[in-house]
Amino acid sequence: MDVAYAVRGLRKEFGGRSGVADATLDVRWGSIHGIIGKNGAGKTVLMNMVSGVMEPSGGELVVDGQSVLGSSRWTPALARQHRIALIPQDPPRLPYLTVEDYLFLGDRAFSRHGLLNRSAMRRKVAEIDDRLGLHVSASDPLVALPVETQQLLAFGKAVFLDGARIILLDEITASLSGARRESLLQELRNLASDPQARRSFTVITHHINEVLAACDRVTVMRDGVSVDTLDVSGTTSQLLASKIVGDGGTTAVDSTEVRECGDEILRVTDLASAPAFAAVSMSVRRHEVVGIAGLEGSGKDELLDGLGGLRKTTGQLSIAGRPARIRNSMAAHRAGIAYLPKNRERLATIHTLSVLDNLLLPIAHQFSNWFGLLDEKRMRATAQETIERMEVQPPRADAVINSLSGGNRQKVMVGRLRLMRPSLYVLNEPTRGVDIATKPQLLNVVRHELAAHSAVIMTSESEDELVDICDRVLIFYKGRIVREFERSAADFEAGEIYRACQGVTA
Amino acid sequence: MTALAGTGTVAEASSSRGRILLRRIASEHLIWLIFLLLAVIGSFLPGFLTLANLLNLLWGASPLGFMVVGMFFVMIAARLDLSIEGTFAFAPAVGIVAMTEWPGVNPLVALLLTVMVGAVVGLVNGLIIVKLKVNAFLVTLATLLTLEGMVVFLIPEGVYHLPAEYTWLGGTRIFGQWPVAVPVLLLAFIVAHVVMKRTAFGRNLVGIGNNEEACRIAGVNVNRTLIIAFVLAGICAAIGGILQVGRLFSIDASMGNGVILYVFAGATLGGTALNGGRGSISGLLGAVLVIGTITNLMNLYGVETSVQQIVFGLVLLGAILLSSLQDRLRTTQA
DSSP, rough: OEEEEEEEEEEETTTTEEEHHHHHEEEEETOOEEEOOOTSSSSSHHHHHHSSOOOOOOEEEEEEEEOOOOSSOOOOOHHHHHHHEEOSOOOOTTTTTHHHHHTTTTTOTTEEEEEEEEHHHHHHHHHHHHHTTTTTTTTTTTGGSSSHHHHHHHHHHHIIISOOOOEEESGGGGOHHHHHHHHHHHHHHHHHHHHOOOOOOEEEESSSSHHHHOOOOEEEEEEEEEEEEGGGGGOEEEEEEHHHHOOOOOOOOOOOOOOOSSSSSEEEEEEEEEEEEEEEEEEEEETTEEEEETTSSSSSHHHHHHTTTSSSOOEEEEEEEEEEOOOOOOHHHHHTEEESSSSSSTOOOOOBBBHHHHGGGGGGGGGGGGOOOHHEEEEEEEEHHHHHHOOOOOOTTTTTTTGGGEEEEEEHHHHHHTOOHHHHHHEEEETTOOOOTHHHHHIIIIIIIIIHHHEEEOOOOOOHHHHHOOOOOEEETTTTTEEEEESTTOSSHHHHHHHHTTOOOO | OOHHHHTSSSSHHHHHHHHHHHHHHHHHSHHHHHHHHHHHHHHSTTTSSSSSHHHHHHHHHHHHHHHHHHHHHHHHOOOOOOOOOHHHHHHHHHHHHHHHHTOOOHHHHHHHHHHHHHHHHHHHHHOOOOOOOOOOOHOOOOOOOOHHHHHHHTTOOBBBOOHHHHHHHHOOETTEEEETTTHHHHHHHHHHHHHHHSSHHHHHHHHHHHHHHHHHHHOHHHHHHHHHHHHHHHHHHHHHHHHHHHHSSSOOOOTTTTHHHHHHHHHHHHHHHOOOOOOOOOOOHHHHHHHHHHHHHHHHHOOOOOHHHHHHHHHHHHHHHHHHHHHHHHTTOO
16 A cells, blocks of 8 residues: 655744654555544644644655655645645634535636536535535535534535545544544545545544544654554554553652541532533542543533533532532632633733733732722732742743743742632643643642642643642543542552543453 | 843943833834924914913813723723713703703702713613623614714703803813813823722723633623723713813703714724723823814814814824834834
C-alpha cells in the first residue's frame, strides 16, 4: 500500500512555546489512521499543519509523493488543490445558511449561465443526506440542526462535493451519539475500501476503544511528539494507554502524606444535569483535595460548571450541612463556593484592567467606606499581599493583566478566589495554559494553602498532577462516577487512573 | 524581563520615555490637543477669548454635557441608551405640567419630580434590558419613540412662562455674569470621575464592559450594576433637560430632537468605546468642550445652521477615525 501523506519531523512553535515538537508518521491510502493522545498533546495542531491552516515552523510534509513545503506558502487553498480536507472539531459558523447553500458554497459546477441549477443541487443534497442518514431537508438553516449533523454535513461536503481524497477528522466522533458514530465509522470503512477512488482518513480521538474498533493503524502523540505508530491488529488497550500516559515526570510537589480531614464541607446526592451527567453523589471534607478525572465529554466539566453555578442541576446539595441551591454564580458565592472556570481567558480575566482590579473584583465592595468611596490604600495593601503570597511576576498591582504570562494570570485568578475565603474551591484545570515552571507553584498553593482552611475539588489534564496533590480521585465515565481511587491504596497511580478514565477494566 | 530592559543605554531609555509620553498623549488625550488647537484658532477671532464668551460657551454646552455623562455610564458597560433624548424633554415636561396643573406642586417639588421621572425611565429601561435580556439599543429605541410621543401629548403647544425657581439652575447668571449651569456641569464631571475611579460600582461597570461573563462568574452583581447605570443615565438626561429649559426659559414639544446624535459624537470624541470597557471622564469633558467650541466659533463666524450640521457630521467622522487610530496606537504599545 502506498503512502497518502507523510510527515517528517514536522514542528510548530507559538511564540517560543511549542505546539508540536516533532511529528513523524505515514498515512496510507485506503486506510483509516487514528491519532490518539491527551489534550495539548499536539493532535489538532498537527492536523492544522497538514491541512494548511497553520504553517509549520519546520520539518517536511509529503503529499502523494510530492514535497509541498518550502517552494510556496502552504495554505488551505493549496491543501485543497492537493485534495486535503479538514473537518474541524467545531462546526462552521454560518448559522443562517440553508443546508443546500452551505453544501454548495463556493461550488461553481452547479451553475448554468450564471444561474444555479437548483433541482440538480437538491438531488445531490438528497443523495448525501441518504448516504449519511442525516434526515435533513435542503432548506433547513444550519442553526436549527444539532452540532453533530452540522459536522456530518461538513464531512459530506468534503467527500462527496469537493472530492477530497485525504480527509482529516478532528474529534468528529466526540459529539456523535452512539448509533451515528457506528454508522459514520462504517461509512468511513466503505469509503476507504472503495476500489474506484483512492481515499485516506485520519481520525483524531481520545477514545482507545474507537481506535481499536475502527482504525487500521494508530499514532500516539504525547507532549507534541509522535511517540509511536502501531498496527491496530497488533496492539492492546493496555499498551496504548501506557504509551499515551508515558512514564510521567513528577511535578515536585511535596504532598506524600496522607492527612486528616476535617468536617464535611460538601455533600451532593443524586446530582444530575441532562444530558451530561447523572446520579452523582459524593462528599468532600475540609482539608481534602478531591480530583475529578475523566475524558473530554465524560461530564466532569459539566459537573464543575454545575457546582460553580454555570449550569442548571437537579438533586440535593449542601454546604457545611446547610442545603443550598446553586442557580447561578452569585448563588454559588453566597453558598461559599469559589469557582475557577476552565476557559480562563474568556471567563475569568478582565483583560484591560490591572492586576489589582482583577484580584479584588468580587470583593471590591468590602473596601467602601460609609461614603461609598473605596479605600485605595487598603485595596493596594490587600492586593500587594496576595501578589507576594502567590509570587506573581512582575509583583506590581497596577500592571495590566494582559502583560502577564499565562501562569501568572492564573496565579492572579487563584489569588482572587482566595480573597473570597470560600469554604469550597472548585478548580477546573488550574494548571491549564500554565508554563511548566509555574505548575508546581500553583499545585503547592492548592495543596498547602487552599486546603488549609477549605475543601478543594479540581480537575487536571495530567493524571500525574492529580496523583501528586489529591487525597482522592473520582473517575467520571459517560456521565457517572464509576470508580474512586484513595491516596492510601496501592493503585493510586497515574496509569491506573488513565485506564479507568478510558473505561478499560482489568 | 528586567534584564532585557536594562540592556539599553541611558540615552535610549530617556528618548524612549519621551516617545512613550507622546504616545500616551496621542492615544489617550488627543481630544485635549484638538481643544487647544481650536482655542488657538479662536484666539485670532475678536471676541472669542473674552470671559463672557467662554462662559457662554460652557453654558451652552452644559445640557449636552449632562447627556454625554449619562450615556457614558451605559456605554462603558457595553450598552447604549437612545432614550435619554426622550427623557431630556419628557422629564421636565412632566415636572412643568405637574407644576401648572396641580396647585400643591411648587417649583422645587417639580424639580425633584423631574429628576425622579428621569430615574424611573432609566429604571424601566434597565429592568426590561436586564430581566428580559433584550438588546439595549432596541429597547431604548422603543422607549425613545414612546417618550417623544408622550411629550407631544403633554405639552402640544409648549410652555413659555415658567417660574424663576424652576429655571434658576439653567438660566440664572449670578452677579449678572456667572451662569449657575457652569459650576453645576463641572460638579457633574467631578462626581462622575469619582464614581468611576473610586467606587466599586464604577470599577464593576468597566469590568462588565470588558468581560461581562467573567464578572458574573467572579460574583459581581452584573444585573444590579447595569440597572443602576441606566438609572444614572436617566437622571443625567433629566438634569440636562432642566438646564436646557432654564436656558430657554421655556419648553416645547420638539426640545432635544436629534440631540442623541451629538451625544454619540461627544462620547466617541471623548474616547469612549462603542463596544464598552474603555473611556474616561476627562476625555468626555474634553469632547464636550470641543463640541461647544466648534459651535461657538461657527456662531462667531456667522455660519448658518445647515452648514453647522455639515461640519458636525465631518467632526464625527473625524472622531471615528481618531478612535480607531487610538485603538491601533494602544494595541501596538506592548
